[in-house]
Amino acid sequence: MNNSALASEYMLRASRSLKEARQSHEEGDLVGAVVSAGEAVDYAARVVLALYGIVPLCLGASFVLEYLISKGKATEIVKLVGEMEEIALKGLLAEKLDESSLKSPSVVVREVEVKATIERASRVIEAVEGIFDDFHD
Secondary structure (H helix, E strand, O other): HHHHHHHHHHHHHHHHHHHHHHHHHHHHHHHHHHHHHHHHHHHHHHHHHOOOOOOOOOOOHHHHHHHHHOOOOOOOHHHHHHHHHHHHHHHHHHHHHHHHOOOOOOOOOHHHHHHHHHHHHHHHHHHHHHHHHHHHO
């Protein structure tokens, strides 16, 4: 497996998902925006994992990153892990609530939350791009 090529592919997917989150937000699809932001962060987490030769098969990648921390690797991402998990969880919850037949007619996510989530996802992806670049220097 070519770790660098896989990480590069995940980086591309993270960027695309973030772009999709912004576009969904602009079009008024708040749930879609949060779900896409969660996917973007999950792909960003997969970038770091791929660099270390780890391919998560079941759980979201942001949760698997804790494995690297426990092994003393990737200390530069310790601060990002909590943020990645929160964003990924928001996306997952928004998606499940939106699909639920039990949801009330109220709004699943609010404009302010969506904007903040997209901004946080953008910062996380920028930080991961830095990690990716440093890994290749």
